Amino acid sequence: MVRVVGINGSPRKYGNTFKLLKVALKVAEAEGAETELVHLIDYDIKPCIGCLCDDQKACRYPCVIEDDMKELYDLVLESNGLIIATPVYWFSPSGIVKNFIDRLTALENMVVVDGVSWVEGKVAGVITVGNDSGVVHVLATLYATLNGMGFAIPPWAMAYYSQEGNVLADEKATLAAANVGRAVALMCKHVKHLERKWYDAELKDELAALARAVEDEAREVERSELAKRKKIFEKALEKAFATDG
Amino acid sequence: MVRVVGINGSPRKYGNTFKLLKVALKVAEAEGAETELVHLIDYDIKPCIGCLCDDQKACRYPCVIEDDMKELYDLVLESNGLIIATPVYWFSPSGIVKNFIDRLTALENMVVVDGVSWVEGKVAGVITVGNDSGVVHVLATLYATLNGMGFAIPPWAMAYYSQEGNVLADEKATLAAANVGRAVALMCKHVKHLERKWYDAELKDELAALARAVEDEAREVERSELAKRKKIFEKALEKAFATDG
Amino acid sequence: MVRVVGINGSPRKYGNTFKLLKVALKVAEAEGAETELVHLIDYDIKPCIGCLCDDQKACRYPCVIEDDMKELYDLVLESNGLIIATPVYWFSPSGIVKNFIDRLTALENMVVVDGVSWVEGKVAGVITVGNDSGVVHVLATLYATLNGMGFAIPPWAMAYYSQEGNVLADEKATLAAANVGRAVALMCKHVKHLERKWYDAELKDELAALARAVEDEAREVERSELAKRKKIFEKALEKAFATDG
Amino acid sequence: MVRVVGINGSPRKYGNTFKLLKVALKVAEAEGAETELVHLIDYDIKPCIGCLCDDQKACRYPCVIEDDMKELYDLVLESNGLIIATPVYWFSPSGIVKNFIDRLTALENMVVVDGVSWVEGKVAGVITVGNDSGVVHVLATLYATLNGMGFAIPPWAMAYYSQEGNVLADEKATLAAANVGRAVALMCKHVKHLERKWYDAELKDELAALARAVEDEAREVERSELAKRKKIFEKALEKAFATDG
Numbered sequence: 001m002v003r004v005v006g007i008n009g010s011p012r013k014y015g016n017t018f019k020l021l022k023v024a025l026k027v028a029e030a031e032g033a034e035t036e037l038v039h040l041i042d043y044d045i046k047p048c049i050g051c052l053c054d055d056q057k058a059c060r061y062p063c064v065i066e067d068d069m070k071e072l073y074d075l076v077l078e079s080n081g082l083i084i085a086t087p088v089y090w091f092s093p094s095g096i097v098k099n100f101i102d103r104l105t106a107l108e109n110m111v112v113v114d115g116v117s118w119v120e121g122k123v124a125g126v127i128t129v130g131n132d133s134g135v136v137h138v139l140a141t142l143y144a145t146l147n148g149m150g151f152a153i154p155p156w157a158m159a160y161y162s163q164e165g166n167v168l169a170d171e172k173a174t175l176a177a178a179n180v181g182r183a184v185a186l187m188c189k190h191v192k193h194l195e196r197k198w199y200d201a202e203l204k205d206e207l208a209a210l211a212r213a214v215e216d217e218a219r220e221v222e223r224s225e226l227a228k229r230k231k232i233f234e235k236a237l238e239k240a241f242a243t244d245g
Numbered sequence: 246m247v248r249v250v251g252i253n254g255s256p257r258k259y260g261n262t263f264k265l266l267k268v269a270l271k272v273a274e275a276e277g278a279e280t281e282l283v284h285l286i287d288y289d290i291k292p293c294i295g296c297l298c299d300d301q302k303a304c305r306y307p308c309v310i311e312d313d314m315k316e317l318y319d320l321v322l323e324s325n326g327l328i329i330a331t332p333v334y335w336f337s338p339s340g341i342v343k344n345f346i347d348r349l350t351a352l353e354n355m356v357v358v359d360g361v362s363w364v365e366g367k368v369a370g371v372i373t374v375g376n377d378s379g380v381v382h383v384l385a386t387l388y389a390t391l392n393g394m395g396f397a398i399p400p401w402a403m404a405y406y407s408q409e410g411n412v413l414a415d416e417k418a419t420l421a422a423a424n425v426g427r428a429v430a431l432m433c434k435h436v437k438h439l440e441r442k443w444y445d446a447e448l449k450d451e452l453a454a455l456a457r458a459v460e461d462e463a464r465e466v467e468r469s470e471l472a473k474r475k476k477i478f479e480k481a482l483e484k485a486f487a488t489d490g
Numbered sequence: 491m492v493r494v495v496g497i498n499g500s501p502r503k504y505g506n507t508f509k510l511l512k513v514a515l516k517v518a519e520a521e522g523a524e525t526e527l528v529h530l531i532d533y534d535i536k537p538c539i540g541c542l543c544d545d546q547k548a549c550r551y552p553c554v555i556e557d558d559m560k561e562l563y564d565l566v567l568e569s570n571g572l573i574i575a576t577p578v579y580w581f582s583p584s585g586i587v588k589n590f591i592d593r594l595t596a597l598e599n600m601v602v603v604d605g606v607s608w609v610e611g612k613v614a615g616v617i618t619v620g621n622d623s624g625v626v627h628v629l630a631t632l633y634a635t636l637n638g639m640g641f642a643i644p645p646w647a648m649a650y651y652s653q654e655g656n657v658l659a660d661e662k663a664t665l666a667a668a669n670v671g672r673a674v675a676l677m678c679k680h681v682k683h684l685e686r687k688w689y690d691a692e693l694k695d696e697l698a699a700l701a702r703a704v705e706d707e708a709r710e711v712e713r714s715e716l717a718k719r720k721k722i723f724e725k726a727l728e729k730a731f732a733t734d735g
Numbered sequence: 736m737v738r739v740v741g742i743n744g745s746p747r748k749y750g751n752t753f754k755l756l757k758v759a760l761k762v763a764e765a766e767g768a769e770t771e772l773v774h775l776i777d778y779d780i781k782p783c784i785g786c787l788c789d790d791q792k793a794c795r796y797p798c799v800i801e802d803d804m805k806e807l808y809d810l811v812l813e814s815n816g817l818i819i820a821t822p823v824y825w826f827s828p829s830g831i832v833k834n835f836i837d838r839l840t841a842l843e844n845m846v847v848v849d850g851v852s853w854v855e856g857k858v859a860g861v862i863t864v865g866n867d868s869g870v871v872h873v874l875a876t877l878y879a880t881l882n883g884m885g886f887a888i889p890p891w892a893m894a895y896y897s898q899e900g901n902v903l904a905d906e907k908a909t910l911a912a913a914n915v916g917r918a919v920a921l922m923c924k925h926v927k928h929l930e931r932k933w934y935d936a937e938l939k940d941e942l943a944a945l946a947r948a949v950e951d952e953a954r955e956v957e958r959s960e961l962a963k964r965k966k967i968f969e970k971a972l973e974k975a976f977a978t979d980g
Binding site for chain 3: 747748749750753754757758761762765855856871874875876878879882883885886887888889890891892893901903904906909910913914917918921922925926929933934935936938939941942945946948949950952953954956957960
């Protein structure tokens, strides 16, 4: 059994963001996952105070800030997949989503504290909804963020909608959301056993040998390439002088 | 056996972009993958002419443009994983990488022609190298792009370096590149059998029922939520009048 | 006399974000501006509740939410220029900066209420500071955001730093920050008289005639271009059949 | 008199990208500017070969590559404003636009060669057109790019359209494009005399004194702030031990 948590980052608990997220979760259920939908607006999530800039190891689970994030950390830790659905405010996630993400650092930064990110190998999907535009900009940012924390991203883990009106009347967006639910659940099943087993810090021992081999190859290529490039420059130089004269 | 192709998007065949890519491929090999490294600068890749804006189905494999992209299409089709390494020119991939990506549309757009993207379920990793900055901006764009074509992205499929000097002297970046090779090879093994089997167009048949159920739930929440919101507005209004008077 | 307000979005009131911002403000002063530096962490800024999705005109100044944003609205309205300095948390501004930006909508959305954005023609600069990367991604997002609200952006209105250590020891970043202060103050002087006078809604009356003229020109070009494109397709088709046979 | 050049980055010389650009230029003319529209697809623009990574000063005007970019460099140098209109291919500008931008480096990098970017103080506007989405992602990237080269950006220098169908039937997008033309022409008039006079390298002489003053202030704040932070940690630690015991 896999568990998929849906995070609704819209303060409007009944809007298009909620609707696409709910569609995704229902399909994840049909695919065999247990699901839960969380409205971030119901939680008091204080801003991150940036402890790790003072001391790299100060940022860890449990976070020093006392608020409702405590419950959300547990939800994330107990899940195999996370679908973040956010409205697009000024080409970015809403402020509450951003606070949620900043605070997730306490799980990711365990890589510094005990050698492994506590979300590594979990699976992520993203849903973005705007009245206008910016949906892909947010999506791209969240992909880089979640993958940089250690989440895997299944094919087409994205659904977006940037028009006014009820999103459920838009087949394209609704179908995309349905497939987000499906892909996240499917990927959870295939990589669940690999949680916290992706990143291999021991590759460090092989880096010196690797680097040497690559450096040798690069040097050899460089020699012949730089000769070619020199010719291009000389030709341009000659021409410049000819013009001057 | 899985196959991972590395795409070097730098015109400098001996620079930092090449070096990190080569490290990744060597580790992918150690993980059991066959690999091949391609220098895009060696290929004549003409710009996409945007056929699909004239006719959605006009963009398909084989592409109407005659150039060296033909060979690269074959390489991509025969691979299970793709690692794109690009220099960062003005906070974006180099122009040759962009032309390569635009032209990949001929494989992805097969979803319109025969119902499935021909790169769906392949695995992607990204390496970005700049002298200065923008490495994450490019990474985020390429993640959205590749995932939007149907590629899966394993945990930490990214390595970047934004300083001057030989990247191989930077352990952090080199270790990240090594793990990109590892993660891409590992994910290839786990999802290879799912190529072209992720996206489920038949979910379309269930959308109407799904939409109805979600709409009902949203309406119910909306009723109570809007009442709460109305009170906030009324209170603000009252206060505004009180101030005016 | 022009007024430039600096917004420090870092919870650490003594860190690199603060330092670069202070450098910028000092140079703006030398250029003749009055300045003020605000630490967002000292203000209670609640998340935006997205009123405008319920009713486009519901979002207006004064905002319905009662908190310290009231003071910040006044500061922004009385300024000619704004320099936003933010730490980079997960390739995005900190959550408090995002809440500040979301809430600025109450000034910008006056365009719907009384025909003009209340920040139109003010001048913006951006400073981004990370330990690692993403500084340009944030910068690009804030540029689109601030310009989309109506702010002008002078040449090189950006400074960024993505390494560890004291930023003041890095001449390049410090010089960039100094020039942000200079450029913002300089631009304020040159466009101050144009505040709320840039966007011309009355161009609407000329759109029909404009559209007709442009449409005619496009049609003419289309005729000859499509003929050329058709030939490319026919040639590709012929070749495909020749290969099949 | 000011001069505004419009760059059409779409291979389709009759499509929506062209149409919005033409609207912008016509309004710029009504505002008193001379204008010229260039279709990039008519020019042979080879990819940048990254000379400056081999030698910082090797990248300069005239560029060593011999192709049609020569004419475009002249057009840019003789203009006061530039409006770049690009189709959105995979959340990015088209490959030909990217090659054009990469090659503009030869003008910008004159900052290294003779102390000033040759496009500094020119004015930029951006138009992005897609069938689907990503228009803001491209816009944000181009803003960071153009401003990083030294272009000024007037209020609302952006127009975008991400739907199918004739853009001229969409009043919102067409009006936005008209205002791009107006704002670019207007800003050109106000800052034309400042071309190549924005960035002040001589601020370098004042950096040491500035840095010292800022450092002193930061240290003072740090002392009191770190004491407060220490208390938060101690409280969290105590609680953690209490729980353990």
